[in-house]
Amino acid sequence: MDARENGAALARAASVISDTSRATILLILLDGRAWTATELAAQAGIARSTASEHLHVLVDSGLVVERRAGRHRYLSLADARAAALVESLSLSTVAPPPKPSLRAIAADRALREARSCYDHLAGAAGVAMLGALEARELIGPGPGLTSAGERWCAELGLDFESAARSRRPFVRRCLDWTERRDHLAGGLGAALFERFLELGWLARGPVPRAVRVTGPGRAELQARLGLFE
Amino acid sequence: MDARENGAALARAASVISDTSRATILLILLDGRAWTATELAAQAGIARSTASEHLHVLVDSGLVVERRAGRHRYLSLADARAAALVESLSLSTVAPPPKPSLRAIAADRALREARSCYDHLAGAAGVAMLGALEARELIGPGPGLTSAGERWCAELGLDFESAARSRRPFVRRCLDWTERRDHLAGGLGAALFERFLELGWLARGPVPRAVRVTGPGRAELQARLGLFE
DNA sequence: GGAACGTTTCGGTGCGCGCCGAAGCATCGA
DNA sequence: TCGATGCTTCGGCGCGCACCGAAACGTTCC
Numbered sequence: 001m002d003a004r005e006n007g008a009a010l011a012r013a014a015s016v017i018s019d020t021s022r023a024t025i026l027l028i029l030l031d032g033r034a035w036t037a038t039e040l041a042a043q044a045g046i047a048r049s050t051a052s053e054h055l056h057v058l059v060d061s062g063l064v065v066e067r068r069a070g071r072h073r074y075l076s077l078a079d080a081r082a083a084a085l086v087e088s089l090s091l092s093t094v095a096p097p098p099k100p101s102l103r104a105i106a107a108d109r110a111l112r113e114a115r116s117c118y119d120h121l122a123g124a125a126g127v128a129m130l131g132a133l134e135a136r137e138l139i140g141p142g143p144g145l146t147s148a149g150e151r152w153c154a155e156l157g158l159d160f161e162s163a164a165r166s167r168r169p170f171v172r173r174c175l176d177w178t179e180r181r182d183h184l185a186g187g188l189g190a191a192l193f194e195r196f197l198e199l200g201w202l203a204r205g206p207v208p209r210a211v212r213v214t215g216p217g218r219a220e221l222q223a224r225l226g227l228f229e
Numbered sequence: 230m231d232a233r234e235n236g237a238a239l240a241r242a243a244s245v246i247s248d249t250s251r252a253t254i255l256l257i258l259l260d261g262r263a264w265t266a267t268e269l270a271a272q273a274g275i276a277r278s279t280a281s282e283h284l285h286v287l288v289d290s291g292l293v294v295e296r297r298a299g300r301h302r303y304l305s306l307a308d309a310r311a312a313a314l315v316e317s318l319s320l321s322t323v324a325p326p327p328k329p330s331l332r333a334i335a336a337d338r339a340l341r342e343a344r345s346c347y348d349h350l351a352g353a354a355g356v357a358m359l360g361a362l363e364a365r366e367l368i369g370p371g372p373g374l375t376s377a378g379e380r381w382c383a384e385l386g387l388d389f390e391s392a393a394r395s396r397r398p399f400v401r402r403c404l405d406w407t408e409r410r411d412h413l414a415g416g417l418g419a420a421l422f423e424r425f426l427e428l429g430w431l432a433r434g435p436v437p438r439a440v441r442v443t444g445p446g447r448a449e450l451q452a453r454l455g456l457f458e
Numbered sequence: 459g460g461a462a463c464g465t466t467t468c469g470g471t472g473c474g475c476g477c478c479g480a481a482g483c484a485t486c487g488a
Numbered sequence: 489t490c491g492a493t494g495c496t497t498c499g500g501c502g503c504g505c506a507c508c509g510a511a512a513c514g515t516t517c518c
Contacts, residue, residue, distance in 0.1 A: 047508055
């Protein structure tokens with residue numbers, strides 16, 4: 001393969017991003033959430049047929065992955081490498097402005113006013129918890145805990161082994177429809193939820209699915225997982 | 230600036246790389262050397278007029294910088310960020326094959342059979358030395374030594390302070406025509422060259438500009454700078 | 459079973475851009 | 489001063505691709 005063939009391969013990779021509509025879609029997806037094709041069309045300011053064609057190109061390139069749920073097609077960035085690529089290309093244009101502090105305040109409130117999904121945390125709190133567990137490598141890409149994760153659970157007094165023996169998947173990522181990101185479900189999600197209630201870190205709210213993070217709970221979750229940074 | 234304007238900016242950045250000829254030129258420049266416009270045209274397999282137009286686009290985008298020397302126009306990648314961008318886009322295609330060991334052997338010989346440029350090291354050895362000083366942060370982007378660099382020179386018994394007081398620029402990067410990369414010139418380049426001769430690490434060769442790295446010199450330069458890795 | 463909704467396919471249209479050769483400009487050496 | 493060399497500019501040509509609406513397909517709900 002000579003220089004020009006290598007150049008053609010590089011050019012093809014860059015040309016996926018070199019269209020305004022596809023680039024706009026990638027920037028929208030940079031928020032880490034999954035969006036439907038119709039939503040992406042509206043946000044990018046193009047027809048749904050145009051969006052469908054562009055999404056086909058983005059999925060083929062490997063930058064974007066799709067998940068089907070009935071008639072809905074959810075799209076998200078494939079992985080951290082894809083995100084890094086889009087971000088580093090963005091930085092060669094202009095750096096995006098820092099987020100306003102009001103936004104951080106709203107996010108903090110969303111974490112505190114958590115929602116449960118059956119027997120595990122959902123909403124902003126559930127998404128943040130999954131992100132924190134991954135960032136601290138307490139769970140890996142597979143279905144189980146890491147060694148560090150097992151020690152961490154033992155320190156919480158969590159009997160993770162019986163939850164792991166259950167027929168139910170232990171570490172399961174579930175797309176959170178309101179946040180458009182994954183939260184932690186499965187046996188581990190349920191066990192952690194139950195344990196946090198026992199420890200008094202979470203308390204049930206006025207309606208069954210509403211839970212709130214208590215004062216001690218906030219301090220502990222901040223110290224152990226950095227949830228409220 | 231709305232989502233679509235941000236998308237347009239990202240698309241423009243990517244479209245610079247999305248042409249096969251420009252992408253080929255960027256891959257050629259990834260070797261860290263400076264090439265003339267005519268040479269780049271030949272290697273990319275395009276007419277010189279085509280190359281001129283593409284180089285204009287690459288320089289405008291900030292990915293490539295130019296240096297003029299008489300009728301010659303030398304082009305090189307702008308900085309490490311530009312190289313990282315091109316490399317990460319390449320990695321989303323296929324990884325380049327590792328260099329053959331024969332090449333490493335030839336490079337080693339080039340380092341040993343060094344050449345001097347007036348009063349400082351040139352050729353492969355001079356380029357390698359500059360790279361090693363930068364990698365170990367003994368010199369910074371500015372015109373002087375770092376604190377670590379001053380200690381390093383003191384350990385060599387180098388009186389760098391009198392060389393720094395000279396009217397001559399202390400750390401000067403000079404484009405090495407044979408290697409197409411910068412080597413170290415200026416007061417520091419001369420002082421190091423003189424000191425290496427004093428220490429017996431370099432010895433003059435049969436013609437005045439040829440110098441060779443001695444046995445002890447090779448061991449010391451390997452230990453202190455990793456020149457022969 | 460039919461209506462509503464989300465998505466995909468396809469043909470038509472228009473535009474941007476890459477290619478080149480010829481001519482011109484700047485630099486260098488004899 | 490003139491010829492050679494490196495590079496730039498420009499007009500012409502051709503092609504690839506993004507846009508859209510209409511129609512069709514698949515899924516969900518009543």
